[in-house]
Amino acid sequence: MTDLQSAIAHVRAHHDYILRELIEFAEIPSVSTLPEHKPDMQRAAEYVEKVLRSMGMSNVAVMPTAGHPVVYGEWMGAPGKPTVLVYGHYDVQPVDPLNEWKTDPFKPTLAGENLYGRGVSDMKGQDIAVLAALATSLQHGGGLNANVKVLIEGEEEIGSPNLDAFLREHKQMLKCDFSLNCDSGILRPDLPAIVYGLRGLAYFELWVHGPEHDLHSGQFGGGVHNPAQVLCELVAGMHDSKGRITLPGYYDDVRKLTKAERAAMARIPRSEKELRREAANPPKMHGEAGYTTLERISGRPTLEVNGLYSGFIGEGSKTVLPAKAMAKISMRLVPDQDPANVEKQLRAYLKAHAPKTVRWTLQAFGKAPGVLTDPESVAAKAAAAALKTVFGKQPIFRREGGSVPVVSQIKDILGVDSVIMGFGLPDDNLHAPNEKQHIPTFLRGVESYIHFFANL
């Protein structure tokens, strides 16, 4: 059993050391979606491996998959006690548009109370927080109150395409009573939170093809259906004037927010004004009619354009009639939408609305259903108590708009629930330029994880 007092004192005396560990980890540009970063993926995996070994874990290994490897390690010194599977990922999002970063994304930079750099919040900061908590807990006292297995994957930012196979193949090794998922955040530095719901994801790349090659817009303009125009018409038609998604049957399986949930959301101290600031000040908030912003971004499904490309996008003018046009489109899903069904709905929409003047192709990327977990589980209660101790305040149970596909994969394959507790903040610029991690929150995260393991 960890000597809590000594563990917490140790953390407080070694802030610099823990932060240095995060900086070193975040310096590795482990962008999973870009092939040129493959060697960096290996370096990041080996960095995690080194950390697991240094805290005395067993069976530590960088385990190959069909894509980027998974790092695993375990401490099984509490026979008869519950086993926790700690989940994290060591990959990060791409950094473009690079010119909008104020600092080098892979030279983590301290400014005021924040550390800036790609991945410092999503989720290398959370990885280091939980690993530092484990290391400290193991050093102080006679071991942990629970058995711990750690799984840090390298493909979360590309939809974890090989995690499913990995979980199935290593089902025995990964056997556990519940999972701790650290890929999350709290609402404000003084407002601890536990996530009990996550949205799912379906991601697509749509191409509209017209002529076999680009044409001169003077020679043929007016006589050929412009694929960029057709793409715009198709995308425009995917929402109606009330902000609702028009894919046929899209809302059929959407589990409605209960009255109790809507009431609980209304109590969360996150005003429309604050939300607008967190969302980088769009001129005006916007979304599905009949719902608050908080409901729209956590409890309701979406359809977003993530990218658009066609024709000439350099400086100046080029009078081209493009041969083709592309949109990256993704949906955030809520229970009980089935991502495979959503793909069918999108195909049905395109079939019904794409004109005969063009051809189209649709490629599907990672898919994950939405998730709701039990806020009354033993693990959730241990997490809530830990947050209460460290932050001095009862945590809020809330639904989050992002997707953590692994939560549903772990439920499906390993048969266990996840407790979702991490220490990012809403204005951390995840997936965007100038990503940051709030250092005091990160350090409270380390302490919270120590209490969590002790509370089990």
Add this chain to the structure above:
Amino acid sequence: MTDLQSAIAHVRAHHDYILRELIEFAEIPSVSTLPEHKPDMQRAAEYVEKVLRSMGMSNVAVMPTAGHPVVYGEWMGAPGKPTVLVYGHYDVQPVDPLNEWKTDPFKPTLAGENLYGRGVSDMKGQDIAVLAALATSLQHGGGLNANVKVLIEGEEEIGSPNLDAFLREHKQMLKCDFSLNCDSGILRPDLPAIVYGLRGLAYFELWVHGPEHDLHSGQFGGGVHNPAQVLCELVAGMHDSKGRITLPGYYDDVRKLTKAERAAMARIPRSEKELRREAANPPKMHGEAGYTTLERISGRPTLEVNGLYSGFIGEGSKTVLPAKAMAKISMRLVPDQDPANVEKQLRAYLKAHAPKTVRWTLQAFGKAPGVLTDPESVAAKAAAAALKTVFGKQPIFRREGGSVPVVSQIKDILGVDSVIMGFGLPDDNLHAPNEKQHIPTFLRGVESYIHFFANL
């Protein structure tokens, strides 16, 4: 007076030499829109200067402008005879998408009867054809039947932003009776043509801005109006279901095609099937209801999307909610549309339709009104006779869909009409990958220009 027989015989004996001149010229990557090609622009100008000097022209100079220089030369050896201003441009379009080129765009490559490379048709091929014709005509016999001034500019592909000032500043030097514009083509290798009408151009870059930076589509998706979606809605709304443009007042000033013009167009032997092939086989032709394809691409105004950009367009997936989205949009105009008025119409449309959830900015590029010239002028008749002699067939008088802004600038500033005669072909892939020039047509072009100057 040129000894026609000897001049034509000389051309036929020196095909290789003339072609080599075109290849050398086309090897210079004079892409006017890209700053990195500035030195190439100078090289291309100096190449033209060398050609003008070698044929014994006077006052030959590379003349600076606020942008790329103009090359000028003259032969004034026929006092009392009319003066022709020959117009060409030495700049070319960008080459992207480069990966769709089968050969290096700046290593002109012969394959069958065609030469492939950027600018070989638009319009270095036409430049070399008219310059070779002038050189040959001057070498054979006692000079030309007319005075000739040659003006080759370097900014046509970016809308000739500095030509207006140049024409005004050098009005006296450029004084002439009419202009020969070589930036054009014929319909088929066996179907000579003279262009009497051209469409104008108005070109814009539209940006839609939402949040101040990219957001995570899970964190904020559903609560913020996606700028890429707004852009698609704005672009989609610019056409109605009949293929008509919805900008307020857009058709008010459009000069209607006359019955006689529509009848003449119907007689042009260019079937819908051929047009579809020339347009790189879109699945189905499309355009404004109530008009044939030929009418749509030459006698009716358009609105085209030339480029689209937003968010993440690399390989794979990135779940970003983009901060902004961009469309390059241009209109081909017919008489009597005023490009400045069209900009007002676009701004009025955007003002009326852009939602309050975003901000937008609009930048205007080159502008030119549409043009109709007199097919009964002395110069037009000399051109028609030349084509009849070389091709053995009466040329077709036709309207072209592209824009040659200089034709209206020369009319406005120098007060003269242009005869528009060039030797590209409809399938030359102008402004697109794999641009080509049909060599036998190019060589017939040289002969046609020789006859044209002799016919004056």
